[in-house]
Structures are given as C-alpha cells and as structure tokens.
Amino acid sequence: MKQTKPRPPFPERLTALYLGLMALVYPLWVTGDYQTISAQKFRCFLILTGGYVLAMAVLGLEMLVLGQARCPGPRQVWNGAALPQKLIVLFWLLSAASTLFSPWRSEAVWGMTRNEGLVTLSLYCASFLLVSVFGRARMWMLYLLGASMSALAIVGLIQLTGANPFGLYPGGYSYFDAGSAYSGQYLTTIGNVDLLAALLCVVIPAFALALLRCHERERFLLTVPLALCAALAVGMRVAAGYVALLGTALILPPVLCRKKRGWLALLSCALLCAGLAAAYFAGDALGATAGELSALLHGRVEDSFGSGRVYIWKEVLSIVPERLWFGGGPDTLSIRVAGYFERYDPALGLVLRSLIDVAHNEYLNLLANQGLLALAAYLGALAASALRWARRAASDAAAAVLGGGILCYCIQAFFGISSCITAPALWLMWGLLEQRLEELK
Numbered sequence: 001m002k003q004t005k006p007r008p009p010f011p012e013r014l015t016a017l018y019l020g021l022m023a024l025v026y027p028l029w030v031t032g033d034y035q036t037i038s039a040q041k042f043r044c045f046l047i048l049t050g051g052y053v054l055a056m057a058v059l060g061l062e063m064l065v066l067g068q069a070r071c072p073g074p075r076q077v078w079n080g081a082a083l084p085q086k087l088i089v090l091f092w093l094l095s096a097a098s099t100l101f102s103p104w105r106s107e108a109v110w111g112m113t114r115n116e117g118l119v120t121l122s123l124y125c126a127s128f129l130l131v132s133v134f135g136r137a138r139m140w141m142l143y144l145l146g147a148s149m150s151a152l153a154i155v156g157l158i159q160l161t162g163a164n165p166f167g168l169y170p171g172g173y174s175y176f177d178a179g180s181a182y183s184g185q186y187l188t189t190i191g192n193v194d195l196l197a198a199l200l201c202v203v204i205p206a207f208a209l210a211l212l213r214c215h216e217r218e219r220f221l222l223t224v225p226l227a228l229c230a231a232l233a234v235g236m237r238v239a240a241g242y243v244a245l246l247g248t249a250l251i252l253p254p255v256l257c258r259k260k261r262g263w264l265a266l267l268s269c270a271l272l273c274a275g276l277a278a279a280y281f282a283g284d285a286l287g288a289t290a291g292e293l294s295a296l297l298h299g300r301v302e303d304s305f306g307s308g309r310v311y312i313w314k315e316v317l318s319i320v321p322e323r324l325w326f327g328g329g330p331d332t333l334s335i336r337v338a339g340y341f342e343r344y345d346p347a348l349g350l351v352l353r354s355l356i357d358v359a360h361n362e363y364l365n366l367l368a369n370q371g372l373l374a375l376a377a378y379l380g381a382l383a384a385s386a387l388r389w390a391r392r393a394a395s396d397a398a399a400a401v402l403g404g405g406i407l408c409y410c411i412q413a414f415f416g417i418s419s420c421i422t423a424p425a426l427w428l429m430w431g432l433l434e435q436r437l438e439e440l441k
Contacts, residue, residue, distance in 0.1 A: 008136075011059060015134040016141075018052040022428060023145040027152055027199070030189045033170045037191040038421070042115040045123070045420045053126045056134075084388075084434055085132060087381035092125040094374040095330060102329025111331030113357040118330050120420050124427045131431030132438075137398045139216050142206065146225035149203050153228035156188040156196070160235045183354065187236055190421060194360075197241035198422045200233045201412045202429065205248050205404035213256075213397040239289040239306075244412035252404055258394045309360045309415060315339035316359040316368050327371035333357055336368070362413035382410065385430065388437045396440055402433040 007013070029044045030037060078086065099108040099118045111117030158165050162174045169175070169186070178185040185193040207226040210219055233241055250272055254264035279290055280297045292305045303311035319328075319336050328336050334357035359365035367375045389403040409426045 011056065011134045012136060014052070014055060014059070015131060016136065016138070018048065019131070019135060019141055019428060019432075020144055021048055022424060023141055024148050026424070027145075027148045028189050030166075030168070033168050034186045034191055035170055037168075037186075037189075038115065038419075041191075041421045042120075045120075045424065049123045049127050049424065053123060053130065056130055082132075082434060082438060083384040084381040084430075085129060087377050087384065088125050088128055091374055091377040091381065092122060094326070094377055095121050095370050098326040098370040098374060099329050101326050102332060104329050104332045104335055107335070108329030108332050113334050114331050114418070115420055116331040116418060116423075121330055124423060127424070128427045128431040128434075131428055132434035135428075135432045135435050137402060137432045137436055139210075139214065139219070142210055142401070143218070143221065145203060146207065146222050150225040150228050152188045152190070153225065153232045156232045157228070157235065159187055160232075185236075188232075192417070192419075192421075193236055193238050194240065194415075194417050195419055195422045196236065197233070197238040197244075198409060198412055198416050199425055200229050201241055201244045201248075201408040202405040202422075202425045204229050204233065204245060205252070205408045206401050206429075209252075209256075209401045209404045210397075213400050215397070240412045240415035242289075243415065244408045247411045248404065248408040251407060255390050255393050255403075256400055306360075306415065311339070312356055312360050313364060315356055316361075316364055320368055323371065325371045325373055327367065327369045327374070330369050333359065333365065333368055358417050360415060360417060362416055362418045365418060385434060385437070389433065392437055392440050396436070398436050399433060399440070402429050402436065405429050406433060 008016075026041075026044060026048060029041065031040050081089075095118060099105060102108045104112075107117070109117050110119055155165055159168075159175045162176055164172070164174055168189075169177070171181075173181050175185070175187060187193050187196055190196040190199060204226065207222045207229070210222055211226065233245070250268040254261045254268060257264055276293075276297065279294045282290075282294060289306075292302075295302070296305070301310060303314070315337050316333065322328075322336075334355055337356045339356050359368060363375060363379070366378060385406075386403075389399055393400045393403050406426060406429055
C-alpha cells in the first residue's frame with residue numbers, strides 16, 4: 001500500500017502561503033505611478049505581513065483555548081531560542097525603548113519619511129521570529145521568486161530603452177529624465193534604484209548558488225531570472241550593487257568549499273589587495289566610483305564622494321552623540337539633521353533643496369535612529385547567524401543559497417537604504433536560514 005505523506009501542521013502551511021505571496025506578489029505590487037509607490041508598497045506590506053502575524057497570533061490563542069497546544073513558560077521559550085532569535089527580541093525591545101524615550105514619540109511609532117517606525121520594525125522582527133520557527137525553505141519558493149523577478153527585470157530593461165510601460169513615470173517622463181525633470185532615479189515596480197539594487201543583491205547570489213549547489217532538475221529554470229536580473233544590474237549602473245556582488249564573490253568561495261578553505265581565503269585576500277593596489281596606482285586615470293576609491297586610498301576625502309554619501313555620513317555622525325544610547329527614535333532622522341542637498345532645476349530655473357532623511361548606510365541609520373544598544377543587538381544577531389552559517393554552508397545547499405543572498409544584502413547595506421519595499425527580503429531569508437540551521441544541529 002502506498003504511504004501518503006502527512007500534511008504539514010497548519011502554522012507551517014500558513015507560513016508557506018505567506019512566503020509564497022511575498023515572493024510572487026509583493027515585488028510586482030504597484031497600483032499607481034512612482035509618485036505614490038512608497039505608500040502603495042507600505043499598504044501591501046501591512047496587509048501581507050501584518051495579516052500573517054495577526055493570523056498566527058489568533059491561531060496560537062485558538063489552539064491554547066481549545067487545548068490543542070500547551071503554553072510553555074517564558075523561561076522555557078527563552079532557553080529554547082537560538083542566540084540570533086534572542087538578540088532580535090532584544091533589538092525590538094531596545095527599538096521600543098527608543099520610541100518611548102524619543103522627543104518625537106508619536107512620529108517614531110509610524111515613521112516620518114520612510115515608513116520605518118516602530119510598527120514596521122515590529123513586523124520585521126515578528127515575521128523573522130515566526131518564519132525561523134514555522135518556515136521551511138523549499139525550491140518552489142525560489143521558482144516563484146524567479147518568476148516575479150523575471151517580470152520585474154523585463155519591465156526595467158524596457159524602461160532602460162526610454163519607454164514607459166504601465167505609465168509608471170508620471171507626466172510622460174522616462175528614466176532618462178532623472179535629475180532634470182525629477183529628482184532621483186526610478187526603475188521597475190520597486191522604484192528607487194538604490195532599493196532595486198538591494199533586492200538584486202539578494203536574488204542574484206541566491207539564483208546563482210541554487211544553480212550550482214541544488215540537485216533538482218528544474219533548477220535550470222532559474223537561469224532565466226538570473227540572466228535577466230544580471231542584465232538589469234549592469235544596465236542600471238548602481239555602484240553599491242557592484243561592490244556588494246564583487247564582495248560576495250570574494251567571500252563565498254572559502255566559505256562554501258569543504259577543502260582548501262585556507263588557500264581560497266588567501267586567494268580572495270590577494271585578489272582584494274591586487275584590486276586596491278590597481279586603484280591606488282591608477283589614480284586619476286580612473287573615473288566615477290573607482291576614481292573616488294583611488295582618492296580615498298591617497299587620503300583625499302570629498303563630500304561629493306559616493307553620490308554625496310560622505311557628506312551625508314558626516315552630517316549624521318555629527319548628531320549621534322546627542323542621543324547615543326537610544327537614538328532619536330525609529331525613522332526620525334529627517335527632523336534631527338540640519339544638512340540638505342542643493343540641485344539646480346533648469347526647467348524651473350531654481351535651486352531646489354532636499355532634506356536628509358536617511359543615512360544611506362543602514363547601520364549608521366540604525367545608530368542614529370535607535371541608538372548604540374539596538375545597533376549592537378542587531379549586529380550581534382547577524383554575527384551569530386554568520387558564524388553558524390559558515391560552519392554549515394559547505395555541506396547544505398539551502399543554507400548556502402539563503403546565506404549568500406543575506407551576505408550580499410548586508411554588504412550593500414553599507415551604502416544602502418532600509419525600506420519596507422526591500423528589507424522584508426532580508427528578514428524572511430534570515431528567518432528561513434535560522435530555521436534551516438536549527439534543523440542541521
């Protein structure tokens with residue numbers, strides 16, 4: 001008699017449904033144009049992630065009331081949690097304390113300009129914790145993500161020709177009107193190109209590692225989204241994405257290979273040193289980002305470096321000592337930084353000013369908004385996961401795929417923006433990685 005495989009428990013099925021929706025629907029969700037895309041994505045995030053967290057809470061209460069589950073004590077739950085889970089709970093508590101102690105408490109609850117107030121942070125942490133317990137990494141999730149990213153990349157590649165599919169650019173503008181008709185650069189159903197680069201930094205390593213490490217015959221379907229996403233990453237020319245992908249390519253070989261790790265690590269270090277030496281001696285012959293790197297290696301620092309990031313970092317660092325331990329509150333940076341950008345608009349004949357509302361470095365942004373203690377808890381959680389991942393990635397394909405995407409995101413985060421548009425990709429993959437690492441114990 002043929003044995004039927006038992007169905008997974010309902011919490012696992014509900015979690016799988018949520019992950020499927022976040023992989024297939026969320027990247028493509030857009031109901032208007034780029035003027036309102038942040039609000040559109042935030043509403044979708046609240047519906048999907050808020051609905052999932054609420055449904056899991058109701059399910060847990062129902063099971064307790066009906067006696068289908070036994071409620072463990074707080075000490076038992078805490079002792080059974082892995083170190084990254086404990087540190088994320090601590091991170092949330094410190095973020096809540098930052099909100100409570102903030103002079104801009106009401107603004108910190110929902111966030112001022114980036115929709116990353118305490119409510120959003122709570123959903124990040126809750127979804128991570130739930131997925132780390134009830135999530136299961138499956139290839140079909142990667143196929144759904146591949147389908148959505150293929151469609152997203154096709155839209156972006158069409159936009160790079162000057163077309164305006166779906167009317168995402170308002171007023172008949174195109175991608176090439178950026179900097180003149182409007183500020184910023186926008187592509188695909190994500191919007192801001194820096195956020196798009198963050199998402200590409202997650203999916204490109206994940207697709208590539210799945211092709212190399214997984215054994216399913218259908219994995220070759222991932223060649224399509226990998227090629228399309230790589231073409232888009234090259235076409236959009238975001239330096240932070242290049243740096244992250246290159247850094248990931250240097251770090252992954254010694255982590256993923258079981259043999260000769262030491263030699264591979266030395267080779268990666270040698271390649272990095274050779275690249276830095278080339279940049280140092282090439283000097284002014286290099287342009288754009290490479291030229292700025294050469295200037296930095298020669299000890300020359302200008303505020304304009306990194307598309308103005310050096311100026312932004314200096315401005316943000318200047319306010320950190322004011323509220324070192326708990327920061328100003330989640331997403332309150334815009335009310336604390338006095339600096340601004342100036343841009344001449346030839347169409348209006350005016351100089352336009354833009355306020356600094358984000359640090360363009362996720363770790364520095366966290367330090368300014370939530371304080372040193374919250375940053376330490378967050379980095380500690382990442383470090384704890386990284387150490388466990390480095391021990392398991394060589395022998396487990398799922399851990400390799402998930403960790404590779406997280407690693408690349410964390411590198412680009414040194415130059416990137418945290419937003420509910422792309423940050424869920426980090427938190428959900430991180431939750432899946434933690435669940436997988438617990439399985440492998």
